[in-house]
């Protein structure tokens with residue numbers, strides 16, 4: 001479809017407010033063109049040419065599915081297996097040796113995108129466990145239903161699995177056959193640990209679990225200070241005393257009021273009361 005109306009600055013401001021209030025993402029003015037091109041795809045599908053008409057459409061409660069598709073279109077889902085691998089070294093050296101002594105291990109990956117991060121957690125934990133049997137649950141949540149579906153499928157192209165060491169790739173993935181030979185499927189032994197669920201970090205968490213570790217990496221970067229402070233404090237309530245919060249390497253809790261001890265860059269530990 002061609003012939004879209006221009007997006008005025010005032011209209012952009014209304015989208016900024018809507019996206020910020022619902023999912024915490026702060027879109028700077030520099031992102032206006034990006035927003036326009038992403039919204040146009042959804043507007044084409046609905047044959048809507050006006051940004052105002054589209055906005056009024058998605059805020060109607062009965063159009064929540066389209067609202068979610070809009071969020072899918074505007075969220076940045078970049079992720080990788082073993083991204084910021086220093087965290088997985090930290091887990092292997094300091095955290096897993098303690099966790100594997102427990103009967104239950106509960107880990108929350110709070111902006112899991114398409115599954116690379118929770119499956120990296122699962123693989124590294126499986127390596128630490130070896131033959132020890134534990135009840136393991138890794139909760140993988142995201143606001144975008146599109147990436148959650150991808151994670152649940154657990155199929156990744158060869159270039160996506162490139163960061164995984166060969167030995168682990170062989171052990172935990174099945175390579176496709178014939179026309180699927182460039183694709184890899186996560187084996188059930190990892191899949192059974194990882195549970196994908198939609199969860200908007202801006203809303204109260206519908207979770208009664210006390211986690212051993214929470215990964216919340218590379219999502220707070222899009223949130224303002226107040227939203228970050230609120231988020232890390234709510235997460236703390238779902239962490240066991242002594243539990244760890246891991247954030248992105250480009251993120252930090254400095255300047256926020258919180259109840260964590262700093263452990264190393266991007267790693268915090270809930271104070272034992």
Ligand SMILES: C[S@@+](CC[C@H](N)C(=O)[O-])C[C@H]1O[C@@H](n2cnc3c(N)ncnc32)[C@H](O)[C@@H]1O
Nearest residue numbers: 023075077079111113143144200201217218219
């Ligand atoms: C850049 S990706 C980071 C993925 C992964 N944590 C990593 O570090 O590789 C950010 C993810 O946060 C999700 N996200 C953004 N706002 C969110 C919100 N309010 N609640 C839950 N997830 C959100 C996006 O959909 C996206 O998948």
